Amino acid sequence: MREFSKRMALLAIFVCLCMSAWAQKKTELRVAAASDMHPVLDIVGPMFEQKTGIHLVVSYGASATLSHQIIAGSPVDIFFSADYVFAERVVAADLADSQNAIPYAKGALVLWVRKPVKASLDLLHRKDLKTLAIANPDTAPYGRAAVFALKKMKLYDALSPRFVQAENIMQAAQFAESGNAQIGLISQTIAESGKFKAEGTYVLFPLYAYPEIRQCAVVMKNSPHRDEAHKLLDFILSEQIQDNLGKVGLRRVQ
Amino acid sequence: METDALILTLRLALTTTALLLVIAIPLAGWLALGRTRWRYVVEAVVALPLVLPPTVLGFYLLVGLGPLTAVGRAITHLLGHTLAFSFTGLVVGSMVYSLPFAVQPMVAGLRAVDQSYLDAAATLGAVPRRVFARVALPLAKGSMLAAAVLTFMHTVGEFGVVLMLGGNIPGKTRTISIAIFDAVENFDYASANRASLLILVLSTIALLVVYARSMFVTARRRDE
Structure with missing residues (x-):
């Protein structure tokens, strides 16, 4: 009996530890990104996570496909399109928290x-x-x-x-x-x-x-993680990243 | 636009069904009536496409039989082009993908044939091949029709393999499922709807014919 209650106590401690670990779980940011951003976010994502503790969960696809899914209600916090048009579609659907799509790089x-x-x-x-x-x-x-x-x-x-x-x-x-x-x-x-x-x-x-490939992003108006999404966008627009875009095959916005 | 894709889809389904029946009839005969102990291994392999995601098939056909492997180079040399992005490639993919739909109904049909007919034929001196061709097959012809219809329809409804292997070439690999996908992606709901309606109506008619036939055949048997 004594042995049993000891085990129960251990189990209780274990469950508590698990739950606190769960509670401290890092914030997750849901990102929809054009396929060309795959190698870029593979590098930038971990840098951003190290800096802010925010973990990126990224879905990749063609920009039109993603814009389509977002307009149909796909729950993402931020959308990195590979151009201006498909990001603007999300703006036009009144889902963005900005008046215009925000350019972040040139492809x-x-x-x-x-x-x-x-x-x-x-x-x-x-x-x-x-x-x-x-x-x-x-x-x-x-x-x-x-x-x-x-x-x-x-x-x-x-x-x-x-x-x-x-x-x-x-x-x-x-x-x-x-x-x-x-x-x-x-x-x-x-x-x-x-x-x-x-x-x-x-x-x-x-x-x-060919016409300039001006890659634009939008943060979703209804996202529960708008602040974190803006942090990511600001990070990509920061000098630190913009100066180094050449290394990943992009050009700076300005 | 949609008619091209529809014709291509029907052509793919017809070719696949015809070729697959040629393979599936002897295979099903062997599985249903054979005496080898290791039949179950083949039966399991035949059923694999039911379980595997189409992406597994697409991946192996694209990369495993692509020009970077020895087998792939041999195929490329024989065909004069890669297996991927060609009608031939889609036929090969569809044949693997639809294999269980051709084999399984026939195996079931052949197993349902009364053994005494087959024994009688054998007693009268017919060799096993003759028993199969002249007695078992005619008795199981309903299951052959079912197999053909299922194979045909399954190929019409194929998407994943074609998406990975096809390369979306109009008139060559752009099937109706891909055309619908493209139209939806492109916000072109009008043509997505046209193509979807077309395939919906055609499929409904085809299935009605199949089920009506099976119902009337059963009813007639009961009357006799």
Whole structure:
């Protein structure tokens, strides 16, 4: 009997410890982010968590897909779009806590190819180019930029039959990385990330070939973690991060 | 736009069903009437696509049979293109994905055939293959129809494998499920609705035909 009550006491202590650990659990911020931000938030997320103790729970997807889910009621606190348009859609649906979408970085479109081939825009003129991965131009800003650039370079008509279209820029990159597509037109953020840097090479598209990819964010009006969401946005807009955006394949806003 | 996707979907489903029946009939015969002890292993493997997420299949077809592996290179060499992003690739994916829907109804049908008919045929000197082709199969033809219909419909309703493997190429790999997904993503509810209605109506009609037929066949048997 005595043994039993001792055990019960131990159990009670254990339960109390668990519950207090539960109570002290870190604040979680629910983030919806465009796929091109995947490698970026993999770096910035832990930095932010170390600084503030706020843990990021991120869902990635094509910007249009995410804006759509948010408008349909998906419970996120902050949305990082890869462009202006889809962030503005959330503003237009009266879900943002700001009058406008807030630019946080500028993106760049690149041509990525597996080693040993050396990346060059001349590859686009090659006759033996059979498959070219792009993201869906209707839903992914980088896909739209790719179509724009190819049209500007007068290559679109020749190349569009050879497109393989992915749902978002990460999948387009995967198509090229797995060797199923010969070339990927992807974001510089992905091309700069570890695996892609190790396995291939990339070359930038000339900036005049496509409209600026101005990546914008919105904080949700109804979020229970608005302050934390603004902390994250301020952190990304801080000099410390903006000065180093080049390392992850983005440009600073100003 | 939707009609292209619909025609492609029907073509994919027809091709898959036809090819799969060719494989499934002997396989089901062996599973239902064979005497090998290790049949259950094959039966378990055949049922795998029911359990596995389509992403597992998509992943292995895309990466495992992609140009970075030896098998994938051989396939690429044979076809002249990668398995991914091609109609052939979708057919292969659909055949694996729908395999249990072709095999299982037939196995059930063949197992329900009265053993005494088969024994009688064997006593009269028919070799097992002949017993299967001339006695068992005709008696189980209802289950073959069920298998064909299920396979066809399951392929029409496929999404995950196509999304991972297809590359969304109009007229080649852009099936109706992908077209609907794209339309919704693009806030184009009008065309999403057109395509959805189309597939909803067609599926309802197809299922009504199947169930009506099975009901009338049962009723007729009872009358006889």
